[in-house]
Amino acid sequence: MAILPQDRQRAIQLIRAANTILVITHQRPDGDALGSALGLSKVLTALGKKVTTYAGGHLPSQLSFLPGFNELPTELTLQRDLLIMLSESSAKVGNISLKRLRDQQLVLVVSAKEGAFSASDVRIDEGTLLYDLVISVDASSPEQLPILPTQWDNLRSEIPSIVIDHHTSTTIEAEVVLSDSTAAATAEILVSLTDGLSHGGPSQLSKDVATCYLTGILDDTKGFRNTNATSKVMTVAAQLVAAGADNQLITKKLFAEKSIATLRLWGRALAYAKLDATRRFAWTVLTEADYAAAGVSPTDGTEGLIDNLLKQIKEADYVALFIEREGEIYVSMRNEAQALAAKVAEAYGGGGHAVAAAFRVGGPLTEEKEAEIVSKITIQLDLLQKKAE
Numbered sequence: 001m002a003i004l005p006q007d008r009q010r011a012i013q014l015i016r017a018a019n020t021i022l023v024i025t026h027q028r029p030d031g032d033a034l035g036s037a038l039g040l041s042k043v044l045t046a047l048g049k050k051v052t053t054y055a056g057g058h059l060p061s062q063l064s065f066l067p068g069f070n071e072l073p074t075e076l077t078l079q080r081d082l083l084i085m086l087s088e089s090s091a092k093v094g095n096i097s098l099k100r101l102r103d104q105q106l107v108l109v110v111s112a113k114e115g116a117f118s119a120s121d122v123r124i125d126e127g128t129l130l131y132d133l134v135i136s137v138d139a140s141s142p143e144q145l146p147i148l149p150t151q152w153d154n155l156r157s158e159i160p161s162i163v164i165d166h167h168t169s170t171t172i173e174a175e176v177v178l179s180d181s182t183a184a185a186t187a188e189i190l191v192s193l194t195d196g197l198s199h200g201g202p203s204q205l206s207k208d209v210a211t212c213y214l215t216g217i218l219d220d221t222k223g224f225r226n227t228n229a230t231s232k233v234m235t236v237a238a239q240l241v242a243a244g245a246d247n248q249l250i251t252k253k254l255f256a257e258k259s260i261a262t263l264r265l266w267g268r269a270l271a272y273a274k275l276d277a278t279r280r281f282a283w284t285v286l287t288e289a290d291y292a293a294a295g296v297s298p299t300d301g302t303e304g305l306i307d308n309l310l311k312q313i314k315e316a317d318y319v320a321l322f323i324e325r326e327g328e329i330y331v332s333m334r335n336e337a338q339a340l341a342a343k344v345a346e347a348y349g350g351g352g353h354a355v356a357a358a359f360r361v362g363g364p365l366t367e368e369k370e371a372e373i374v375s376k377i378t379i380q381l382d383l384l385q386k387k388a389e
């Protein structure tokens, strides 16, 4: 579904009216998530807004070349102050002190200078939020956000909210949802939104912003190799290169620069790769032990493994990578033609695109567990192939 002009206009109005904006993206952000969040944040800052950008605690060092990456906070404060208001109509405040009664019990002692205070002089309130607009980019479900789903709901009940995304099934609710599944990347949607925000002033598509957005497009199209590399997104990319985006730098950082530890980890994955030749399905696994042996942090090291290497397997049309991480198994799937990846992911509570999707199941990643996940995938594969006949 394409974005309605009135929704886009409404988003621009909300942004223009805001002063202090929180921009968030999904946890374990990829190039589109961080490129979109950082690029949009730069645009908003240039428009005079106070902006906080947050993507959770785990940031991939591979993306540290992005302008603004090093200023990203690793924690976010959403709490507000508690306000205790005391009327001085019946007495004047002399002294204020704190007493600890017992564990987790504090008493605020207010002594009166003239007269006496009564309980009716006290009013308690919650301070206002730090933000007056929240924007989520490139996240499709509340569970992917770097804040709790309840925190998202609380935020959007109090301040205007905007969701900008390009996944097929965006389930995050907001005052304005700009969701376009024909866009190759969230960054592609943001280029036209940035044009709209620049209207009546200078273009906000600076060199840094263009580099952020082109990173999103190149990462989500895998350097224009995926089926989502439409002429539309290539035209947008040309606009970004014209604005000064550094195509060579981004391509090198995204696709052609790996530490030797990461390559050793990939070597383990390749050595273990298995093939179901009849179904043209290949998969491999990486356990926590593999990460430890290669000396790679479990939150890092697999960016590009499935797209740059596993998808090259000539004998397979469908590939999957199972990663054991913090007691869970993350299953990433890719395919070129039929929408297997999205189908399988949906069947197991995950999400994504027709050709690239993911879901997770409980660990640990034993051989039995691996066989169980493979059979889950082949069931969906057989269903799809039967439908195609």
Ligand SMILES: [Mn+2]
Residues within 6 Å of the ligand: 032, 033, 138, 166, 184, 185, 186, 220
């Ligand atoms: Mn994306």
